Amino acid sequence: MYEAFYGLQERPFSLTPNPRYVFYSDRYRKALDEVTYGIDRKEGFMLLSGLPGTGKTTLSRDLLEKLDPDRHCSALIFNPFLNGSEMLQSLLTEFGIEYPRHAPKNELLKRLNSYILDQLNLGKTCVAIFDEAQHLSSEFLEQIRVLSNLETADEKLIQIVLVGQPELLQRLKMPGMAQLSQRVSVRSALTHMDSEETRRYIYHRLNVAGAKGSLEFTKPAIELIYKASQGIPRRINAICDQSLLAGFVAQTQKIGVPEVKQAVASLRGDESDPTPQRRQRRMRIAMTIGVVLILVTLVLASLVALHAAGMIVVPGLPPA
Numbered sequence: 001m002y003e004a005f006y007g008l009q010e011r012p013f014s015l016t017p018n019p020r021y022v023f024y025s026d027r028y029r030k031a032l033d034e035v036t037y038g039i040d041r042k043e044g045f046m047l048l049s050g051l052p053g054t055g056k057t058t059l060s061r062d063l064l065e066k067l068d069p070d071r072h073c074s075a076l077i078f079n080p081f082l083n084g085s086e087m088l089q090s091l092l093t094e095f096g097i098e099y100p101r102h103a104p105k106n107e108l109l110k111r112l113n114s115y116i117l118d119q120l121n122l123g124k125t126c127v128a129i130f131d132e133a134q135h136l137s138s139e140f141l142e143q144i145r146v147l148s149n150l151e152t153a154d155e156k157l158i159q160i161v162l163v164g165q166p167e168l169l170q171r172l173k174m175p176g177m178a179q180l181s182q183r184v185s186v187r188s189a190l191t192h193m194d195s196e197e198t199r200r201y202i203y204h205r206l207n208v209a210g211a212k213g214s215l216e217f218t219k220p221a222i223e224l225i226y227k228a229s230q231g232i233p234r235r236i237n238a239i240c241d242q243s244l245l246a247g248f249v250a251q252t253q254k255i256g257v258p259e260v261k262q263a264v265a266s267l268r269g270d271e272s273d274p275t276p277q278r279r280q281r282r283m284r285i286a287m288t289i290g291v292v293l294i295l296v297t298l299v300l301a302s303l304v305a306l307h308a309a310g311m312i313v314v315p316g317l318p319p320a
Helices: 026-040 056-066 084-094 105-121 138-148 167-171 178-183 195-208 219-229 233-250 257-268 276-308
Strands: 045-050 072-077 125-130 158-164 186-190
Touching (some): 026 045, 026 056, 026 158, 026 186, 045 056, 084 105, 138 178, 195 219, 195 233, 219 233
Parallel strands (some): 045 158, 045 186, 125 158
């Protein structure tokens, strides 16, 4: 809607993960290096955690693009709600391996193992990334543990990367998960960005989208975006996207505090759909006002009745 007004080729703050827009913050670069190191060293089992919106899925896609296809075969599994057999089927499909429709689990595992050995003989390493891993069932995780046992005398045959929210770390501490947790050799985490990184992140995405310097976010506006987003990329994207829309409506090339405040209010639903807490507070206030009005009406009615009976005199009313 606003792209033409700002001279942009596309929306710079889309919530869809896009490797072209990757911003290499210090923490992002370190996490990517740690996971890449683990794969290159054939550590076997790696874990990447982070709060929602910190860039885990973006990093996963970025990692896959950076893997040399002449040296790696990769699979990315997005659906965490699979059982053990379905997970093996998904892996085989991702690697391009055919299998009988109703093949039992041991047959699926045999075909996967055979493929991995064939790739090893070709000098290739197989990498499997499991996103949203905090939702994985115990059966799924147990199947991953079995996969991690595939090895030669010298190295692990498949490199497994579990990507998930911090709850995943807690799951691996639960009884019965000790064998799986002990196999994790690389643990990395994505965190929020600081204020300066937030500023560079915003202008990086604007430049990738084709901004030519005419579009500006004021310093106070960026500070407000940082505070409202807590430095989490997905939140920054949502606020900036709505801020640009507000700027378009106001026909301004400079995004300031008013546009950001409007964006934050819109995303929180303050303008049209208040939060449950805000609705409850408004309802309590309305009920209190209603009770007060009823009491005032009753008191006035009682005074008028007493005045009419001659029991009291109310100034301003004619004598009874």
